[in-house]
Amino acid sequence: MTSLQKKIDTEGITSSIQQLRTYLDGAEIEPLISALEALKEDPDSAPRLADTNEAFNNPGIAQGAVLTYAPYLIVLISDDPYTNDTRNKH
Secondary structure: OOOOOOOOOHHHHHHHHHHHHHHOOOHHHHHHHHHHHHHHHOOOOHHHHHHHHHHHHOOOOOHHHHHHHOOHHHHHHOOOOOOOOOOOOO
């Protein structure tokens, strides 16, 4: 595992998918749910994690509601402040 990869909790993803399906409705979140399902199947895949980030950031997704019902997404989409990567530091 490189410093840019995260340990993905598949139970957290499963819970997030269930919460999103239970409390949110609409086509807006379907790309995100699809991306989460793919990430759950291959949690060590950097491209799958990137797809999840992209699906979350696409316009039209109600991000506030998504984070309310699936707070594990914060872990998935946040940068790791403890990496040695200095590209984004001010």
